[in-house]
Amino acid sequence: MMRAFELTKTKVRYPGSDFPALDDVSVGADEGEIVLLLGSNNAGKSTFCRLLNGLVPNSIPAQVGGKAEVLGRDVRRTSVARLATLVGMVFQEPDNQLFCMSVEEEVAFGPENLAIPRAEIIARVEWALEAVGLSGYNARSPSNLSGGEKQRLVIAAALSMRPRLLVLDEPAYALDPAGRLDLYALLRLLRERYGMTIIIAERDAEEMAELCDRVILLRNGRVVADGPPSEVLSDIDEVVAAGVSPPQIAHLSSLLADRFPGKTRPFLTTDDAEKEIADLVRTAGSGAP
């Protein structure tokens, strides 16, 4: 299986900036993984995302040191147009990314610029709208859609390029809590059905443990932890030091372990928490471990 991306001692510095936005980053992912880039504001998440689709340094000038490969291609030597067919990009605010009169035009815009035959474009539009649950919305005006629908439309527009990687920079920013869960269900579906690699940058780890296979924790442009959510999100001190509030249940697990050493097993889900705490309370004073 091909690596979705591979950064090796990667350093990114913007002109005029005193500090590198990414510093000595060595990290990669396999195709088909769902990876969370977790960090506070200014941790380097957006630079990481923009490097993966070549916006940095090909459109946004920056010095890039070390190696940066996406699907085996050197990002610096690959055109933004070519990368756009491999890496779909979704930003925070759907309103800033929508500009067409109809849903259909919006989704067709990318492939039209690739000079793909008309029949193929129509097929891709239908496929992309179906994938995000917007079939039949073709003639609707994007500006009349709800916040969640707009975000789905932006994702459909990225999907119509048939990318192998989907990179989302804080995609839940403008969504309500239910819209956020719907978005995560959609991302899981895209991975299951199409084997797509999904990279999500977020500053909030709540509800992420169930979505992601891997968490890369960034702090001041450096990778400070990289592993499965059960490992990275349980290290509360590291998460907090990175300026991220830990998921409540993981935080609880860690606080209980500190307060009652050896009496609970670590947990990440509400169900497991319920069992552990019920046992902990019921065994109190009974002499049981």
Add this chain to the structure above:
Amino acid sequence: MNASVTARRLPIISLQDVRFSYEGGIEALKGVSLSVARGENVAVVGGNGSGKTTLAKHLNGLLKPSSGRVLVGGEDSSKTSVAMLARTVGYVFQNPDYQLFCTSVEEEVRFGPKNMGFGRDDESALAERALKLMDISHLREQSPVSLSLGDRRKIAIASVLATSPIVLILDEPTTGLDSVESAQLMATLDVLRSEGMTVVLITHDMRLVAQHMDRVVVMSEGSVALDAGVEEAFSDPDRLRRCKLLAPPITVLAQRLQAQGVLPKGAATPLQLVELVARVRGERQ
């Protein structure tokens, strides 16, 4: 807070069967009635497009009802200028850049009280107090546009606080902030609340609601779907989901443990839940 206590307090804001339609005919509020008492802390929550922000803009007269009545400090908002109502109600926009326009932080914070005709001494005192409360005195000489989003939010709040309002309305003040900035902001709001400020907080973050607010107004499709204390508001997951909301994980867990008779109620944070476990274990031993 129990209902009888609320009832005895004088409402500072009251909405009576308020309906509002935007141009083009979309009815954003479909008969909303509620009142906010002095000193209360109310979260207004709901999905995208539920009418939260439209409701909030009625609380200070930025929008006037198409029908029904809004009373702010006893004045009918339809018959009173926004400038007059601003003496009672301060409004902090979601995007601080809509509010900030001066060249220095200090000027920005002084602008409100100056504009309202407070005397020069009062203006200084109010501005200093607001700068101190928001912990931005050290930024007074700086230009707001050069600062981070977290700092710009604080400046926007300080400039509203400097007008000495009775009610502070904040529209999603933590959006775009990271956890450190967000915790700082909420800690400051806690100080204001402890000093008796009436706070209306519009937010998508249910963890903040559970930890910091007393009362929750749930908006759904332009109506008040629920108006209750925090515990009760988060007690029915299905109802919340229909309103496009989710209770925070700790609240869900605490309620399940309470239903099983494992723990008493009262945990809104992981730390509080651990304290409850320790207390119950202690009692058993």
